[in-house]
Each structure stands twice: as C-alpha cells, then as structure tokens.
Amino acid sequence: xxxxxxxxxxxxxxxxxxxxxxxxxxxxxxxxxxxxxxxxxxxxxxxxxxxxxxxxxxxxxxxxxxxxxxxxxxxxxxxxxxxxxxxxxxxxxxxxxxxxxxxxxxxxxxxxxxxxxxxxxxxxxxxxxxxxxxxxxxxxxxxxxxxxxxxx
Amino acid sequence: xxxxxxxxxxxxxxxxxxxxxxxxxxxxxxxxxxxxxxxxxxxxxxxxxxxxxxxxxxxxxxxxxxxxxxxxxxxxxxxxxxxxxxxxxxxxxxxxxxxxxxxxxxxxxxxxxxxxxxxxxxxxxxxxxxxxxxxxxxxxxxxxxxxxx
Numbered sequence: 001x002x003x004x005x006x007x008x009x010x011x012x013x014x015x016x017x018x019x020x021x022x023x024x025x026x027x028x029x030x031x032x033x034x035x036x037x038x039x040x041x042x043x044x045x046x047x048x049x050x051x052x053x054x055x056x057x058x059x060x061x062x063x064x065x066x067x068x069x070x071x072x073x074x075x076x077x078x079x080x081x082x083x084x085x086x087x088x089x090x091x092x093x094x095x096x097x098x099x100x101x102x103x104x105x106x107x108x109x110x111x112x113x114x115x116x117x118x119x120x121x122x123x124x125x126x127x128x129x130x131x132x133x134x135x136x137x138x139x140x141x142x143x144x145x146x147x148x149x150x151x152x
Numbered sequence: 153x154x155x156x157x158x159x160x161x162x163x164x165x166x167x168x169x170x171x172x173x174x175x176x177x178x179x180x181x182x183x184x185x186x187x188x189x190x191x192x193x194x195x196x197x198x199x200x201x202x203x204x205x206x207x208x209x210x211x212x213x214x215x216x217x218x219x220x221x222x223x224x225x226x227x228x229x230x231x232x233x234x235x236x237x238x239x240x241x242x243x244x245x246x247x248x249x250x251x252x253x254x255x256x257x258x259x260x261x262x263x264x265x266x267x268x269x270x271x272x273x274x275x276x277x278x279x280x281x282x283x284x285x286x287x288x289x290x291x292x293x294x295x296x297x298x299x300x301x
Contacts (some may be wrong), residue, residue: 005240016271018276019270019273020270023266048259052238052263053262056231059228059231059234060224063227063230132221133277137181
C-alpha cells in the first residue's frame with residue numbers, strides 16, 4: 001500500500017499545481033519503496049528525482065504567486081528556502097554514506113501535506129482570481145466560427 | 153531497444169508540438185545509442201544538437217503560449233530556464249571530462265515525461281482554442297502564417 005494516498009482534500013483547485021503536487025506524492029511513495037530495498041543506487045536516483053522535481057515546482061509556484069501579487073509571497077518563499085536547506089543537509093549526509101532516505105521520506109510527508117493544506121490553499125483563490133483562464137471567452141463555438149468565416 | 157519509447161500519453165494534441173517532442177525523444181535515444189557504443193565524441197555532438205534543438209523548441213512553445221494568453225506562461229518559462237541551466241551544468245561537466253551520460257539520460261527522460269504529461273498538458277487547451285480562432289480570422293499574425301490558415 002502506498003505511504004500517501006492522494007485525496008481530493010489535497011487539491012488546491014489549480015490543475016497544473018495539483019498535478020505537480022501529485023507527482024511529488026508519487027515520488028515520496030517511490031522513495032518509501034526504494035528505501036525498503038536497501039539498494040543505494042535505486043535510492044540515490046529517486047532521491048535526486050524527487051529533489052529536482054520539488055525545487056522546480058517551487059519555482060513554478062513562486063512565479064505564480066509573484067505575478068498574482070500575493071502579499072505573503074516572502075513568507076512563502078522563506079518556507080520553501082528553509083525546507084530546501086533541510087533537504088540539502090540530508091542530501092549531503094546521504095552522499096557521505098549515511099542512511100537518510102527514511103528521514104527524507106518522513107520530512108517530506110509531514111512537510112508537504114501540511115504545506116499543501118495550509119500555505120498553498122491560501123494563495124490559490126488569489127491566483128485563480130488574478131490570472132483567470134481566458135479560453136472560455138476567446139473560443140467561439142462552431143456557429144460563431146461559421147459566421148466569422150462567412151462574413152470575412 | 154530505445155531508451156525512451158514514445159507513448160500516446162505524451163501527446164498534447166497539438167501536432168506541431170508533438171512533432172517537436174518526438175524529435176527530442178529521438179535525440180535522447182540517439183544519445184543513449186552513442187553512450188552504448190562508447191563514442192565520447194558522438195555523445196558530445198549529440199548533446200550539443202539536443203541542447204540547440206530543445207532551446208528552439210522552448211522558444212517556439214513559449215511564443216504559442218504567449219499568443220494564446222496562457223496565464224501561467226512566466227511560471228512555465230521559469231521551469232524551462234531551470235532545466236536549461238541543469239543541462240548546461242551537465243554539458244560543462246562533460247567537457248571537463250566527467251562521464252555524465254548515464255545520469256544525464258536518466259534526468260532527461262524523467263524531466264521530459266513529467267513536463268509533457270503535466271505542465272505542457274496544462275496549456276494545450278488555451279493554445280488549441282487560440283489556433284482555432286486564428287484560423288477563422290483574416291489577420292492572424294505570424295501564427296496564422298505559420299500554420300497557413
């Protein structure tokens with residue numbers, strides 16, 4: 001059974017962000033499985049993938065918040081920064097031969113779920129309000145397309 | 153066997169983008185092939201080609217998103233920039249004589265699959281709708297000219 005099951009409560013309502021969170025959850029589950037195998041190469045690979053993906057997700061998320069003018073951006077960024085520094089420490093210890101994969105799984109599990117449920121939920125409505133998807137207004141249905149074609 | 157097989161879940165439904173993604177997959181497989189045949193010179197050449205092609209693909213993709221008014225374009229661009237930097241670091245390490253091919257292949261494969269399946273998928277509706285709109289208007293700018301609409 002997977003360590004973390006994805007549930008609708010974890011969704012913040014921005015599809016692309018939900019997809020990224022979901023991928024991070026999958027990676028945490030993969031690391032949980034890899035850690036049980038005791039295979040250092042496999043663990044190292046999932047460890048790196050997980051970290052790279054999570055950091056890339058932070059960039060994406062911070063760019064959205066910045067553009068939407070989110071007033072708690074600096075606080076949110078420092079939360080990411082503090083998390084990054086903890087993970088980097090674990091990574092250093094791992095490369096020195098310590099068995100820290102379990103610590104990373106635990107850290108990520110607690111931190112991510114907490115972060116999604118509180119910090120991320122709080123910027124979601126602002127982003128949706130300030131950066132709406134405009135395709136609905138832009139795209140015409142087949143009738144308006146036909147009319148445009150006819151009169152142009 | 154190919155290092156990365158093209159599967160239908162990698163399709164965005166935008167033909168021109170799918171073709172470019174397909175070509176990137178081909179480059180990754182070519183890189184794998186060169187590595188398997190222990191040709192360091194070839195690995196270097198393919199890596200350079202892969203980087204050039206990916207950069208122009210990103211530029212193309214970003215202009216489609218911009219034209220379509222995709223709201224998360226800047227966040228998407230940041231992810232592209234981060235990836236470009238990571239690959240440039242690999243390129244640098246390779247030039248310094250390190251054997252990075254294995255690690256790089258793994259990174260390329262994981263990144264591309266994750267990125268296409270989620271982040272690229274997110275802009276497709278906006279871009280497709282915009283393309284449909286452009287093809288019904290008389291003046292469509294470069295996009296219309298490009299697609300010959």
